[in-house]
Amino acid sequence: MTTTFTEIKHLPTLALLVCCEYLAIFKKTVAMHEVFLCRVAAHPILRKDLNFHVFLEYNQDLSVRGKNKKEKLEDFFKNMVKSADGVIVSGVKDVDDFFEHERTFLVEYHNRVKDASAKSDKMTRSHKNVADDYNRIGSSLYALGTQDSTDICKFFLKVSELFDKTRKIEARVSADEDLKLSDLLKYYLRESQAAKDLLYRRSRSLVDYENANKALDKARAKNKDVLQAETTQQICCQKFEKISESAKQELIDFKTRRVAAFRKNLVELAELELKHAKGNLQLLQSCLAVLNGDT
Amino acid sequence: MTHGNWFSANYFTFFFFLKQSSPSSPEPASLPAEDLSTNSNGPKPAEIMLDDDREDLFAEATEEVSLDSPERDPILSPEPTPAITPITPTTLVAPRMESKSVTAPVIFDRSREEVRSELLNSLNLFTLCIKFSTSLSMFHKNEFSVKRRFSDFLGLHSKLATKYMHIGYIVPPAPEKSIVGMTKVKVGKEDSSSTEFVEKRRAALERYLQRTVKHPTLLQDPDLRQFLESSELPRAVNTQALSGAGILRMVNKAADAVNKMTIKMNESDAWFEEKQQQFENLDQQLRKLHASVEALVCHRKELSANTAAFAKSAAMLGNSEDHTALSRALSQLAEVEEKIDQLHQEQAFADFYVFSELLGDYIRLIAAVKGVFDHRMKCWQKWQDAQVTLQKKREAEAKLQLANKPDKLQQAKDEIKEWETKVQQGEKDFEQISKTIRKEVGRFEKERVKDFKTVIIEYLESLVQTQQQLIKYWEAFLPEAKAIA
Numbered sequence: 167m168t169t170t171f172t173e174i175k176h177l178p179t180l181a182l183l184v185c186c187e188y189l190a191i192f193k194k195t196v197a198m199h200e201v202f203l204c205r206v207a208a209h210p211i212l213r214k215d216l217n218f219h220v221f222l223e224y225n226q227d228l229s230v231r232g233k234n235k236k237e238k239l240e241d242f243f244k245n246m247v248k249s250a251d252g253v254i255v256s257g258v259k260d261v262d263d264f265f266e267h268e269r270t271f272l273v274e275y276h277n278r279v280k281d282a283s284a285k286s287d288k289m290t291r292s293h294k295n296v297a298d299d300y301n302r303i304g305s306s307l308y309a310l311g312t313q314d315s316t317d318i319c320k321f322f323l324k325v326s327e328l329f330d331k332t333r334k335i336e337a338r339v340s341a342d343e344d345l346k347l348s349d350l351l352k353y354y355l356r357e358s359q360a361a362k363d364l365l366y367r368r369s370r371s372l373v374d375y376e377n378a379n380k381a382l383d384k385a386r387a388k389n390k391d392v393l394q395a396e397t398t399q400q401i402c403c404q405k406f407e408k409i410s411e412s413a414k415q416e417l418i419d420f421k422t423r424r425v426a427a428f429r430k431n432l433v434e435l436a437e438l439e440l441k442h443a444k445g446n447l448q449l450l451q452s453c454l455a456v457l458n459g460d461t
Numbered sequence: 462m463t464h465g466n467w468f469s470a471n472y473f474t475f476f477f478f479l480k481q482s483s484p485s486s487p488e489p490a491s492l493p494a495e496d497l498s499t500n501s502n503g504p505k506p507a508e509i510m511l512d513d514d515r516e517d518l519f520a521e522a523t524e525e526v527s528l529d530s531p532e533r534d535p536i537l538s539p540e541p542t543p544a545i546t547p548i549t550p551t552t553l554v555a556p557r558m559e560s561k562s563v564t565a566p567v568i569f570d571r572s573r574e575e576v577r578s579e580l581l582n583s584l585n586l587f588t589l590c591i592k593f594s595t596s597l598s599m600f601h602k603n604e605f606s607v608k609r610r611f612s613d614f615l616g617l618h619s620k621l622a623t624k625y626m627h628i629g630y631i632v633p634p635a636p637e638k639s640i641v642g643m644t645k646v647k648v649g650k651e652d653s654s655s656t657e658f659v660e661k662r663r664a665a666l667e668r669y670l671q672r673t674v675k676h677p678t679l680l681q682d683p684d685l686r687q688f689l690e691s692s693e694l695p696r697a698v699n700t701q702a703l704s705g706a707g708i709l710r711m712v713n714k715a716a717d718a719v720n721k722m723t724i725k726m727n728e729s730d731a732w733f734e735e736k737q738q739q740f741e742n743l744d745q746q747l748r749k750l751h752a753s754v755e756a757l758v759c760h761r762k763e764l765s766a767n768t769a770a771f772a773k774s775a776a777m778l779g780n781s782e783d784h785t786a787l788s789r790a791l792s793q794l795a796e797v798e799e800k801i802d803q804l805h806q807e808q809a810f811a812d813f814y815v816f817s818e819l820l821g822d823y824i825r826l827i828a829a830v831k832g833v834f835d836h837r838m839k840c841w842q843k844w845q846d847a848q849v850t851l852q853k854k855r856e857a858e859a860k861l862q863l864a865n866k867p868d869k870l871q872q873a874k875d876e877i878k879e880w881e882t883k884v885q886q887g888e889k890d891f892e893q894i895s896k897t898i899r900k901e902v903g904r905f906e907k908e909r910v911k912d913f914k915t916v917i918i919e920y921l922e923s924l925v926q927t928q929q930q931l932i933k934y935w936e937a938f939l940p941e942a943k944a945i946a
Contacts, residue, residue, distance in 0.1 A: 271783055278778045285771040292764035299757035306750035313742050318910045325917055332924075425784050425945060432790060432942040439935045447928040454921055457914070 183301070186334065190341035197345060201353065205423075248363075251370065262410070268417050269365055276358040283351035290348050293340035297333050304329030321457060328453040332446055339442045346435035354424060361420055368413050371406045378402040566593035566674060566689070568667040591670065593689070599681075605689060613694050614666055620684045621673070626829070627836045628890075629897030631905055632679065633672040634825040636665035664814055668822060675908070724838050730895065736902060737834055744827045751820040758812045765805035772798035786945045793941045797934050804930050811923035819916045823909065830905060837894050844887030851880040 206212050221228070233241070304326050311322030378399040385395035568591050592606045618635035625632050639658070673679055674689075688694065728734050772795045779791030858873040 271781070274781045275778075278774070278781050282771070282774040282778045285767065285774040289764070289767040289771045292760060292767045295760040296757065296764055299753060299760055302753040303750065303757065306746065306753050310743075310746045310750065313746060316906055316910050318913055321914060321917070325921075328921070421784060425787050428787055428790070429942065429945040432794065432945070433939065436935050436939040436942050440932060440939065443928050443931040443935065447925060447932065450921055450925045450928065454918065454925065457918055457921075 186337055190337075190344075193341070194345055194349065198349065198353075248366070251366075264414065265365065265368070265410075268361075272358055272362050272365065276355070276362060279351055279355050279358055283348065283355050286343075286348040286351050290340050290344040293343060294337065297336035297340055300329050300333035300336060304333060324453060324456060328449060331449050335442050335446050335449070339439065342438040342442070343435065346431045346438065350427060350431045354427070357420065357424070361417060364413050364416060368406075368409045371402070371409050375399075375402040375406040565671045566591050566667070568592075568663055568670065591689070593674075599686065600690060602690070607689065607692060609688070609694065611662070611666070613688065614669065616694075617673075617684060617688045618669075621679060621682060624682070624684075625679065626832060627840075629833055629837065629894040629901060630676075630678060631826070631829050631833055631901045633669055633676070634829050635669050636662060661814075661818075664818065665822075668818070672822075672826075676904075724842050726838050726841055732899070733834070733837070733895070737831075740827055740830055740834075744824065744831075747820055747824050747827070751817065751824060754812065754817045754820060758809055758817055761805055761809040761812055765802050765809060768798055768802040768805060772796075772802060790941050790945050793938060797938045800934050801931065804927050808923065808927050811920060815916060815920045815923060819912065823912075826905075830902070833898055833901065837891070837898055840887075840891050840894050844884070844891050847880060847883045847887045851877065851884050854880050 206215075206218055212218065307322050307326035307329060311319045311326055313319075314322060378395070378401075382392075382395040382399045385392045590606060590608055593604075595603065595605075615635055615638070618632070622632045639662075673685065679685055775791055775798060776795035779788050779795060782788040782791055854873065854877045858870065858877055861870045861873050
């Protein structure tokens, strides 16, 4: 049957399709890992961590094992406790303007980046669907071209070729949008969550500090265990001040990194979109020139 | 490649990236462009036999109709145009005095407010205004502007089909009824889906009429002329789906289908067998293509909706971003995406009205072509039946001869004469329909080639426009992104 014949003829495209997809996913994965490692390497404290050095230098298999059931369960409970506690702790108003502002900002930013990330995902998926449709249209036109008995068959074959090529470009557009936009937003979704977690830890330590203060006052009033209360209060105070100091720096860095990452990705996104649109345009125009020349 | 090798390849790649100071992910190796040979593997184009028919007054016009392509007017904007106020001259197809034909009629949608104010019958509020011009002498004016209802179109098609299909002419099919669609419009729903429905129908009717008018034989038909000229048409009652006539039509269709299966024709002419097979293949392929294009329309609309949603979300994100330059860039990104959403909508419009509808039209046209081939089979059957009956009459006469019944004998001889004429007529009809079909198919194929080429080029040009706009938008955005400090 002629239909099977044309399908077989199109097998090379299938292999190319699979190749394209694999490369797109590979590119994406590599980029994500790269960003992660660069971040760690750039961090003043983390870059000195022994684990990191081992990761980079050890020239044999690292034998990393995944979390076992017990560890996963611990994580789960930790998260539960954290969210419950987070609700309580977030009620505490911060005296420090900087942190208060950061908290308000982060909560809103996190929600909006979450929304944008989801919408961007949907958009890139739709783009891919359109590219897939172009592929099917190209195949159908090819079948029409090989079966038609009139002089339109050459025409169909040319248009089929055009659709095959333009599909590749559309698929790249989708992949690049995914890489530069969706992944960026996803990353900052998690980053802003990490920043929120940091703020939570600081608030937690602030609550502990305030509780220690109250305990100290009570101990002094009763004149019982005063020394112990004083030590606890001192420790809490130090902890709080240290975390406040590093948190401030981290949050400032967060902003700087965020701006740089968005700038880089948005510029690259625009450049890639332009490149693909120009490529598409050239394809279409040269095809039209051939078709108009023939008719 | 074993599993282990793949891992080490990854490991190696990560290491390589870390050594660079400003790592950037490499572009994937460019894939070799698919080399599709443009040599057609299909069968050689069959020779199209066109009869030199002197009886056809419009043989010349046929040439001219196919040579000068009547302009296709652009589809009007959704705002309804009242039919009474004269349309600006640019939208009227300019009359060409040298051509011996009718210019492509253009259909405008009448304003719904006007329709309500007039006391038209309430059953069919959907009225259209047809405008066209001509220099043919059989029309009593040069320019026309008439109002027609949807049922009028169906009535016209019904008349033409009854008159011409059974003698081998390919009558273009009319757009289908849609009870759901019409009800929504009648109920007065002003949403986008009912506006879309109205526009879809208007465009379909315009294409239908343009195709019908292009047919040189049909153009001579008095019913068609009346349709184009008269200011008032008698209402076509027999076109309603659930009327007596409608049900009769459905029963006839079913009966026809059964009959077709039982007719076994001895095809003496290979051309017909070949053509039927070709049309069968073409039908299958067009249906597949149509399904793919419909999927494209659907996905493009989804893409448009998702882009719009993303644009809004990006704007919100821009609002909450506290770095001023980045905030501004994000707002601009939102604006760009909003404009791109518009582009997608327009492209989806073109996907549908230019590409998808063409395919739908041709699928229905091929059904009409198949119908014509079926009529030929029925004609053959009638001829064969006449021959069988004649044979029986002859045998009866022979028997009567032997039985010696003079009065019945005369009747038998009369009947033989009658059936001999019928057989002759049957053969003549069969030859005539075969000849007509050959000519019609030749004309159809020419039109098909022209249609597809024109429409596909138009569609590709819509794709070009979209890309050009995209380039504009992203070129405007790029400096904004670079300005983030």
